[in-house]
Structure formats: C-alpha cells, structure tokens
Amino acid sequence: MSKKLLQLSAIALLVFASCSRDESFDDDIVIPTAQRQPLSAQEINNRIDNAIQTKGSFNWKQFSGYELWSATMHGNHIVSIGFGASANDFERAKSPRATQTENDLLDFIAASEGADRKAILIESDPFLNTVDVVIEKQETILGLLKKKNIRYIEPGDYRYFSVGNGMMKPGDLSETSSSVSSGSGCGYDAVALAAADYTTIAPNAKAGWSLYQHNIPTAWNYSTGAGVTIGIVDTGLSPEQTLLGSSFNDGYSSGRTLQKFGAYVDSIWPWSTGTDGPNDGCGHGTSMASAAAAPRNDNGMPVGVAYNANLLTYRAASNVVLDGYHEQNGVKNAFTALGNNASVKIISMSMGHIFSVGKISDGVKYAYNKGKLIFCAGGTSTSFTNFVGVIFPASMAEAVAVTGVKEATTLQKCDDCHSGSKIEFTVVMQRAGTGNTSPVLSYYNNETDYVGGSSVATATTAGIAALVWAKNPTWTRAQVLDKLRRSGSSYPNRNAEYGYGNINALAAVQ
Template sequence: MIKKLLKLCVLSLFVFSACSKDESNTDQIVINQAQTNSLTIDEINSKIDQSFATKGSFNWNEASNHVLWSAIYQGQKVASIGFGNTVADFDRSKTSNNKVIENEILNIIIRYEGKSINNILIVSDRYLNQIDVIIEKQETIIALKRSKYIRYLEPADFSYSGVNSGLEKSSSSSSGCGYESETLSTTDYTTVTPNAKAPWTFYQHNIPAAWSLSTGSGITIGIIDSGTSPNQTLLGSNFNDGLSSGRSIQKFGTYVDSIWPWSTATDGPDDQCGHGTSMASVAAAPRNDNGLPVGVAYNSNLITYRAASNVVLDGYHEQNGVKNAFTALGNNASVKIISMSMGNIISVGKISDGVKYAYNKGKLIFCAGGTSTSFTTFVGVIFPAWMPEAVAVTGVKEGTSNQKCDVCHVGSKIDFTIQMQRTSSGNSVPVDSYYDNQSDYVGGSSVATATTAGIAALVWSAHPTWTRDQVLTKMKQSATYYPTKNADYGHGNINALLAVQ
C-alpha cells in the first residue's frame, strides 16, 4: 500500500504537485509546450498594456509565470526577490530567521538552475529581506512561487516601454533632465533682502510670511534624485551665505552607471541630469545677495543622493540606487524629511521595501504624484507616491486648488497641491540653474513635491519636539479642503503661515 502511495505521489509531479513542502532533487515541473520559449520584449509590453487597458494598473505579482519569467529572461536574467515570514516582513533586523529563509530560497534556485551560489547571487541587502539573483529557467520561477517565504518575485532589469510608459525624461519644463538656463520674468519673483528672488508661487502659499516664524533651522531634508550640480556653488561652497547660516549640505551617490548588474562602483554624487539640482534649489537654496531664487527652507540642512540618472526609475541600477538611498536616509538619525520627485507607473518591490524601512524609522516622506504629457488622466498617481507611507504631491495652476497643471497627474492618492503654473504666461517656478549665477524654471509635480518638503521643514523647525504625524496633521489643517479630502486633489494647497503657527 505504501509503495502504491509513493508511486501516485511521483506521478502527481506531472500536474505540478509535490510529495511534501520540501523541494527535492527529483521534483519535476512540466511547462506547457506553447510557453517554453520566452516572450519578446514587445510581447511583454503588450501584456502590460493590456493590463493597463483593462484594470488601469499592472503588478508583477499578478503576472503569469510565463510573462514573469519572460521579463526576467529579457532583463539580463536578473530577478529581485523579497522574502520573509509574512508579506509585511521586510526589515532584516526584525526577522530572526532571515538567513535561514534566504538560504532556503537560494537552495531552490541552485537546485533548479544547476549552478553554484557564486553564479546565482548578485547581492543580498544588508537591511532588507531582499536579494537579487540570476535566473534562467522558468521552472525556477514556478518553484520559487510555491514557497511561503516569497513576498515578491520581480524582474530586476526589465524596462517597460509600452504605450503607457511616457513619463517625461528629458524636458526641464516638464521636470525631467536639462541643463538649460533662462532669464526670469520680473513678474515671476519678488526681491527680498539681502538681494534674493522669492518665487511667485511662494506667495501663493504664504511662505514669505511664514519666514518670520521659521526658516527651517535645525531640520535636515534628504533629497533622493539625480544628485546636485558641482557647478552650482549655492548648493556647495556657498550653501552657508547671507541669511542662510549654521547649516550643512552633504552629497552622496548610490547610482551605478553600468549596464552590468554586478557592477558596484557608483559614479559619485554629482548631478548629470539637472533635475536633482532644481529640487535641491527649491527646497533649500540660500537666501543671499546673489540675485538668485531662494529655497523654501533656506536655513535647513540638506543631504542629497544621486540615486538615478533621470526621473523614470526603470533600470536595475536606478531602482537599486533609490532603494539604497532610502535605507541610508532611514538610518540617518539627523534626517527628518525625505523628498523624492521620481517614480514609475509600475511598482518596484525593493523600492517599496526601502520606503517602508525609512518610514518605520520615523521619516516624513514626500513623493511626486507624476508628470507626463501623454497619459496623465489614464494613469493617475504613480509609484511610490501611491504608497500609504508616502505623502503624494502634485501641481496646480495659479489661483486654484483643483485645476491641475498641464502635465501633472491627479487622483485619489494625492495629499497636497502646490500652485506652480502661472495662468497667463504658463511659467513655472524659478530655481537656481545647474550653473553658477544663472536661473531657470522648473515645473510639474516634481517642484511641487520639493516645495512641500521645504514647508514641512518650516513646520518641524517651528515645533522641533513634534512627531512626524503632528507635523503632517498641522500641514493638513492649514490646507484648502481640510478636514475632507478632495477626490483628486487631496487636502489641496498648503498655507505655510498657518502651518508653522
């Protein structure tokens, strides 16, 4: 009788069953003949497009084994695995058996791939229950998804390029990359002592009035973006100048500029896009006599991370760089606020883990709701702004709290809005340029997010003993629609003066 049962158990492998929860060397997984070959990149994009068309979203956790394996295979065979005892078990320090689980997962991969650990494991995250590995076989994907310890299994280097992938990467006017400089219209700023330009949008949110009570002193803002320009001394050697004093700026790099996932050398903290420089400027540029735009929290400290090459987080090293920046800022006790004006329309497990990690360390996290020209209404709020741990911000037109800027995303996940597009001229927000002694305009939900992070610094500086939740509550209470959120614009425009009182 026992022999018959064992025989039946072996036969059941044909229909993807196993004798026990343990995988063994005799396990077999049968792939449908029609799915033995990988889909092409265009075919994968088409599958993702179909999901957007029918559900308005796409998540790798909902993809079929064949689509998931194909995307991993087409993305240099690199997979990202989040593991843990539960779906919420992301913090390695809080998982006593994290190494046991990790080894079990690696053993599954070794068994099905037939390779040594050195040919499989790319990196094991120090702080998160997350690893990056090389996977070639679809059978490995199926075996891994059977494990109760898998929180997510995603392609780590597949860049979606379908019809809905149009987040702006290049135009500075749309908050993407660019080194342009532009002479500011005299109607777009007010000169304040000692000879700085306060952008028009600051007055729409009562920021100059709030300066009489708080300028951000003692608060550190972390900005995750494309870095800061080495050619802009106001974000360097002249960061302490004029009415901005007794503060510091630190610059780090977590982005690796390489097509090879196993490369580890970063290309440093310097901005090679322009976007990060603009975000740092609007948040905390000094107030001095150089005749250039001042930042919202002009006495706050600043820590900037070059975590990606541009604003769309669609490559292995960009996603890794952002994850590492979040964990680093999470572990930095001096940081109160994190601002990131980048994202994607598809969620990324490792970035999600990084955001949650920083949030659990008490950080107040602001993320851009999204900026694009082709599918704003269709997509709504982008990742990671849609996460509950993030405060989502978007831009609206001058004098309004419910008319989005021409390129801004809106939706139910938005928490705050910032007026950043002029009604008559269409001009956006004045900022310091990539180069010394030059200015520029920057727009979209990006500048709205960095502006909001600066306001949060004003509030926290005015109330240094407050918690993150107290700061956020006061900001909500100062906003247009409090206490009832607008369906697409959240709490609306923040009144900085009311928020710091």
C-alpha cells in the same frame, strides 16, 4: 535487533531524502510547448498596459510564472526576490529567520539552475529581506512561486520604457521646464526669469511668484527650517552651482550643513558595484534641491522654501524614470541609508515608475518605520495621465503624494500633472497667463531656470514641512502631517483628486 535498526535507518534516510527533494524540486512541473519560448518584450508591455487600463495599476504579482520568466529573459536574467514570513516581514534585523530563509532560497536556486551559489547571487541586501539573483530556467521561477516565505518575485532589470509601441515612452514622462531635454527630466539650460515671476527680498535674493501663493515669505517670520534635515533622493547635486555647494551658507542662510552621497551605479552590467559619486549628471536633482532649500542669498538668485534647513542629497538614478536594475537599486539603497540616518526627518523624491517595484517599496517602508516623513511626486507626463493616476511610490500608503496645480481660485492640475485619490497636497506652480513655472537655481553658477510639474511641487512641500518641524522640534511625524493637512485649502473636506489642496505655510507655522 541490529538488522532491524539498519532497516529503520535506511527507511528514515529515504524519507528524509524524499522530503528534501520535495522542498527543492517539483517533478510535477510541466511546461507546455507553447510556453517554452518567452513572450516578446512588446507582448509583455501590452499585458502591462492592459492591466493599467483595466485595473488602474500593475504589479508583477499579477503575472504568471511564464510571464515573469519571459520578462526576466528580457532583463539580463535578473530576478529580485523579497522573502519573509509575512507581507510586512521585510526588515532583516527584525526577522529572526532571515538568514536561514535566504540560504534555503539560494540553495534551491543553485540546485535548480545547476550552478554555484556565487554564480547566481548578485546582491544580498544588508537591511532588507531581498536578494537579486540570476535565473535562466523557467522551472526555477515556477518552483519559487510554490515556496513559502516569499513576498514577491520580480524581473530585476526589465526596462518597460525601452520597448517601442507601448502606451508610454520616455518622452511622455517629463517636467514642465525649459531645462528639460530628451523627455527624462534632464537638461542643463538656463533661462532668465521674467520680472513678473519674482520679488527681490533682502539681502538680494529672488523669491519666486509661487512662494507667495502659499504665504511662504510671511511664514519665514516664524520659521526658516533651521535644525531640520531634508533628504533628497534624486539625480544628485550639481558641482557647478556654488549656492548648493561652497556657498550653501550665504546671505541670511547660516549654520547649516550640506552632504552629498552617491547610490547610483552608472553601468550596463548589473553586477557592477561602484557608484559614480554624488554629482548630478542630469540637472533634475539640482532643481529639486534648489526648490526645497536654496540659500536666501545676496547674489540675486532664487531662494528655496526652507533656506536654513540642512540638506542631504543622494544621486540614486540617472533620470526621473526609474527603469532598470541600477536605478531601482540606487533608490532602494538611498532610502535605507536615509532611514538609518538619525538626523534626517524628511525625505523628498520627485522620481518614480508607473508600476510598483518590490525593492523600492521595501526601502520606502524601511525609512517610514524609522520615523521619516516621506514626500513623493504624484506624476508628471505629457500623454499618459488618462491611463495612470498617481505613480509609484507616491501611490504607497507610507508616502505623501503631491502634485502641481495652476494659478487659479479653484484647484486645477497643471498641464502635465497627475491627480487621483492618493494625492495629499497640491502646489501652485503654473501661471495662469504665461504658463511659467517655479523659479529655481540652474545647474550652473549664477544662472536661473524654471521647473514645474509634480516634481517641484513635492520638493516645495518638503520645504514647508521643514518650516513646520523647525517651529515645533518636539513634534512627531504624525503631528507635522496633521498640521499640514489642517492648513490645506480644502480642509476638512478632502478633495477626491487633490487631497487637502494648497498648504497655507503661514497658518502651518502659527
């Protein structure tokens, strides 16, 4: 009897070992000789470009394991993995097997790579079912693709815009603004506003011409955004602009709060963790904050849409093009933080990428599930509109996509703005005669500038939403969005390219 039991135990042990090995390794993985060297970065970009041209969009899920590994080799060997039992199983607190699933994945990767878990793990997100790891071997990625409970596997630091000869370059994604330099939406220049582009209102503020296109000054008789907090995910806030700092409560703006945070790590090393703070190192975030909520000041400077709303800003990236590990990670972290902030009702982001990023998608969904109303820019570029419609994450169902249009009786997109079926609203931000865009505060104190594109259109729409929510503080996100739609120039007939069109802010707050 004892000998028989020993034999059964030995068989059971062999079966267990075999099953364990089958779950961790796949001896059937054979890599063809032609795929033992990675594709060049240009070849990868060409395949991405082809997908965009033929299908209208690109997602890393369209790539084979060989293509994913190749892109990873050109991106510091970093892989971002989203795990979960289903496509919507992304929130760690709601996923009972998240810890076990993550441990299993990390054990598999460590064994496949022949490395310690601490050596391969860069970050485990505390709120989302995502991990960032270092992977060297193609076999590891091929093995992961066969596993269950994986929602996506993506190169975590592949920089599409750094590769030459692609369809789009950094200089193609820029804002229509005098302050823009280097094609990344950044700049610190200032321009005196033309007298025809503003009206002086009490107590000595400049109301830009575009505000009147949406009846915003008249809507202020009913609401100024008081009690509503807008969260802005962008490049930060200028420490030099006092009207977005120590004088945030100035003139007719009072009793509101301003908070600044940093989520961007300014480092070439993916494993660096210290952020460089909340201050704007680009200028773009300052312009967006100005458009949404600059005070109704007595300094002769431009006023924002919701001049009595609270403002909470995140420096999440170095510029508007979300290309690279730290920028994508910064945006993801900003969205989860804003999602966890109960005081925030509205999130505005005027940055993006031409294709989806899994971790950012998870962050947006996380904030959306917390009840946030999220506005994202539809896209602003100089030579890429014919290839990409609405950019990511404005293309997501959880986001409200906004773009800019010209001053006219019919909807006509601005020179550099994207359009498409995902667009929900438009904002008039380019003059018919001069081509001038929207007046905003400059990066430096007592200076002004013009900014356009879908970026300022998005921040403006977020401000209008704050007016509506402040007027109706008990409303849900759905009610606010419905009111905005009903106040659109195209309602009830949704335009195929411009959604519900220009919002009449006065009608929206009545």
